[in-house]
Amino acid sequence: MLKQKLIISFIILSYFLTEDSSLNYLWPTNTSKTITTLFGEKRSRRFHAGIDVRTYGRIGDKIFAVESGYISRIKISPDGYGKALYLTLDDGNIILYAHIDRYNSEIELLVNKLRINKKSSSLNHFLKKDELRVHKGELLGYCGDTGSLSGPHLHFEIRDPSGHPINPLKSFYSIVDTLRPIAESLAIIPLSNKTYINGLQKYNLFDIEPLIVNNDNNSYKYFIKDTISVIGEFGLGLETHDEINSSPFDFGIYEIELFINNQKQYKINFDKYCFDHDHLIYNELDYYLLEKESRSFHRLFLNENTELDFIDRDSNDGITLDKGYHNLIINVIDNFDNSIQIQGVLKGDIVLSPDIIYDNNNYLIQTSNTNNNLSFYLSTRYENSQKIIPNYKQLDSTLFSFDKPLKPYEVLEIFNKDKGIKSKSTYISFYDYDPYKISGTFELEHINRYININFKENEFSGFNAKLILSGNGKKNIIDLNRYSKNVLSSGLIELNRFEDINQMSIIYDTNPEIIFNKNLYGKIFSSEQESSFKFKNFEIISNKESFNFDSFISIHEDQIDIPKEFIKISNPIIISPNTISFKDYITLKYENKKLIKGGIYQLNEEKEKWIFKGKINSFGQAEIKLFSGGIFCILDEEEKPLIKNIFPNPNSYYNVKEVDKINFNILDVHSKIDYDSIEINLNNQPIYFDYIPYRDLLRADLFNELDSGENILKISIKDNIGNKTNKEIRFFIK
Numbered sequence: 001m002l003k004q005k006l007i008i009s010f011i012i013l014s015y016f017l018t019e020d021s022s023l024n025y026l027w028p029t030n031t032s033k034t035i036t037t038l039f040g041e042k043r044s045r046r047f048h049a050g051i052d053v054r055t056y057g058r059i060g061d062k063i064f065a066v067e068s069g070y071i072s073r074i075k076i077s078p079d080g081y082g083k084a085l086y087l088t089l090d091d092g093n094i095i096l097y098a099h100i101d102r103y104n105s106e107i108e109l110l111v112n113k114l115r116i117n118k119k120s121s122s123l124n125h126f127l128k129k130d131e132l133r134v135h136k137g138e139l140l141g142y143c144g145d146t147g148s149l150s151g152p153h154l155h156f157e158i159r160d161p162s163g164h165p166i167n168p169l170k171s172f173y174s175i176v177d178t179l180r181p182i183a184e185s186l187a188i189i190p191l192s193n194k195t196y197i198n199g200l201q202k203y204n205l206f207d208i209e210p211l212i213v214n215n216d217n218n219s220y221k222y223f224i225k226d227t228i229s230v231i232g233e234f235g236l237g238l239e240t241h242d243e244i245n246s247s248p249f250d251f252g253i254y255e256i257e258l259f260i261n262n263q264k265q266y267k268i269n270f271d272k273y274c275f276d277h278d279h280l281i282y283n284e285l286d287y288y289l290l291e292k293e294s295r296s297f298h299r300l301f302l303n304e305n306t307e308l309d310f311i312d313r314d315s316n317d318g319i320t321l322d323k324g325y326h327n328l329i330i331n332v333i334d335n336f337d338n339s340i341q342i343q344g345v346l347k348g349d350i351v352l353s354p355d356i357i358y359d360n361n362n363y364l365i366q367t368s369n370t371n372n373n374l375s376f377y378l379s380t381r382y383e384n385s386q387k388i389i390p391n392y393k394q395l396d397s398t399l400f401s402f403d404k405p406l407k408p409y410e411v412l413e414i415f416n417k418d419k420g421i422k423s424k425s426t427y428i429s430f431y432d433y434d435p436y437k438i439s440g441t442f443e444l445e446h447i448n449r450y451i452n453i454n455f456k457e458n459e460f461s462g463f464n465a466k467l468i469l470s471g472n473g474k475k476n477i478i479d480l481n482r483y484s485k486n487v488l489s490s491g492l493i494e495l496n497r498f499e500d501i502n503q504m505s506i507i508y509d510t511n512p513e514i515i516f517n518k519n520l521y522g523k524i525f526s527s528e529q530e531s532s533f534k535f536k537n538f539e540i541i542s543n544k545e546s547f548n549f550d551s552f553i554s555i556h557e558d559q560i561d562i563p564k565e566f567i568k569i570s571n572p573i574i575i576s577p578n579t580i581s582f583k584d585y586i587t588l589k590y591e592n593k594k595l596i597k598g599g600i601y602q603l604n605e606e607k608e609k610w611i612f613k614g615k616i617n618s619f620g621q622a623e624i625k626l627f628s629g630g631i632f633c634i635l636d637e638e639e640k641p642l643i644k645n646i647f648p649n650p651n652s653y654y655n656v657k658e659v660d661k662i663n664f665n666i667l668d669v670h671s672k673i674d675y676d677s678i679e680i681n682l683n684n685q686p687i688y689f690d691y692i693p694y695r696d697l698l699r700a701d702l703f704n705e706l707d708s709g710e711n712i713l714k715i716s717i718k719d720n721i722g723n724k725t726n727k728e729i730r731f732f733i734k
Helices: 002-012 105-118 275-284 287-293
Strands: 017-019 035-037 051-054 062-064 069-076 083-089 094-098 100-103 123-126 139-143 153-159 173-175 182-190 204-207 221-223 228-231 234-241 255-260 263-269 325-333 339-347 356-359 364-367 374-379 392-394 399-402 411-418 426-429 440-447 450-457 465-471 474-479 481-484 487-489 503-508 515-519 521-525 531-535 538-542 551-557 573-576 586-591 599-604 609-615 621-626 630-636 642-647 661-667 679-682 690-692 697-701 709-718 724-733
Touching: 069 105, 083 100, 083 139, 100 105, 105 123, 182 325, 182 339, 234 255, 234 325, 356 426, 374 399, 440 503, 440 515, 440 551, 440 573, 450 465, 521 531, 531 551, 538 551, 599 621, 609 621, 609 630, 642 709, 642 724, 661 709
Parallel strands: 221 339, 228 339
Antiparallel strands: 017 173, 035 051, 051 153, 062 139, 069 083, 069 123, 083 094, 094 153, 100 139, 182 204, 182 234, 255 263, 255 325, 325 339, 356 364, 364 399, 374 411, 392 399, 411 426, 440 450, 450 487, 465 474, 465 503, 481 487, 503 515, 521 551, 531 538, 538 586, 551 573, 573 630, 586 621, 599 609, 599 630, 642 661, 661 697, 679 709, 690 697, 709 724
């Protein structure tokens, strides 16, 4: 019985890490052996280059040398890795420890000397080989929360002698883990304007369901329920994650393989990569779905990312199927060799929507061909309303009679299924709709190399409409298709049709015609040359590396409420698209020579908060780098930074041993602290410090004892917009 209990206890704790005895690296800390983030997971415009070790909110747990070597670099900054330490091992590999609270006493003394010599609190210092030797197991520092993070943890990396990050869990440490990855959704992505997925020219998402046997939720087999119709060139995307025993977190996976008809089409494994390829993360992950759905899909095809080390070079760059049925298999493996297999069926053909004749006097619907696989649902005129099954009778093979529906359930959805393939839905209004009530909004989005324009109706109208793109004597007329109940869509439009276009119009097939117009200010930017585009006081500037492909960039003003604590200098502008990630960056520049103070802010729509991005200089200019579109505004504010909780306390008396440090909190709500502006002087001598934004904490160690008597501490801080706070306090040493 005791033996069984021990075995059970071991399984419960099996997510804990164990060192691989063949390599004999020590675990880097005594804080815990629990991981919160794995190698290769998503970060903003980069891959996660290591693993994060959980500290359970604690600060001060020990960090050890995993093997003997020498300290090769000390880097300190208020953002990024915070206080970081680089240890070059005797085997040539490089270890990075990040977000350190404090180094050991020897390194802290060295840091103080370096700061004094460089006259800077920030450091990026490289040491000579064997200048500072350490031995395996030696204490290097303490876990903390310095730099850019959302809570205390140890970030730990292993890099090869060339400086390329290596997955620590595939070569150096292992986990006893029994849980398989989880498959969630499959995305089918149109790569051509001749591509249709279940009759629609847009992204389509399909649920993936586990095959549960004997109530075991740790499933190996997953399946896609319906056959999927795809014609034209397409790519696949997979939403998946891993789980680890007894851990509350979702993790990234290690490997994905795609097969169609038993032929390998794609393979990726997160083993090792080069930092130069970080910008390719949004070619590996689908940026459109990340922005539109807040969901992470791995793209299972090459798309301007062939140089990314993770991906097999023989992978597909787009798939086109013949009219037959095709078997789809996707294998997913985690870092600990647990695996799943996803199966589905694709057909390179289409099921057309049934032709419908509607008699609105007698609530009769007649189809043009014999079909017993029609499905009917009733809903309201509003998007995402509940669906109910209507009461109807089938009078013959093509004729259906419906009971008069009760409002508000007055919209009928009809679709057809043939051999497991679903057609595009058709929508009918049981009651007449006043065309003067039609209202909606334009949406322009980049889908890979094409543009899609949607008109989103506030209420389902039931009327057909056309899109007209006009400008400089040109007029492009495009029939709109109803892609969902409330969305009329252009489908994928080639970029060259937007050359010199300055207006979009929606014209409804009503009597009289109902027309909606929207001005369009934009330009096609080449991916091969520098270019620019001006809009009032703003200018967009591209370089030769800004785009993966030619892109249409547009700007328009919008009426967006600005919080009362800000002074609005410009109207908010929306830069589109925000559904593609730029290869490098474009520059957003603002110039107003009458302006002496203010900054460029970007709206975080999820948090409904304006985020400072760049300061107006003395010439009335500001510029920032953009990696995608968004909402921007020139704002100012006059709230000064707050300094509080100062130690030593003002006008207080201390014994000399009681004052070995200075610390206080600094806060600025609207534009954050300008790190480079911080100045601390004690008795007219500069004090160098650690700034920890996560805790709004500034602290400095005093390495020399203070003289008895009065001491004067002066603090000066600016926020990023230029508001300044000065503090002067006196305290006394007995």
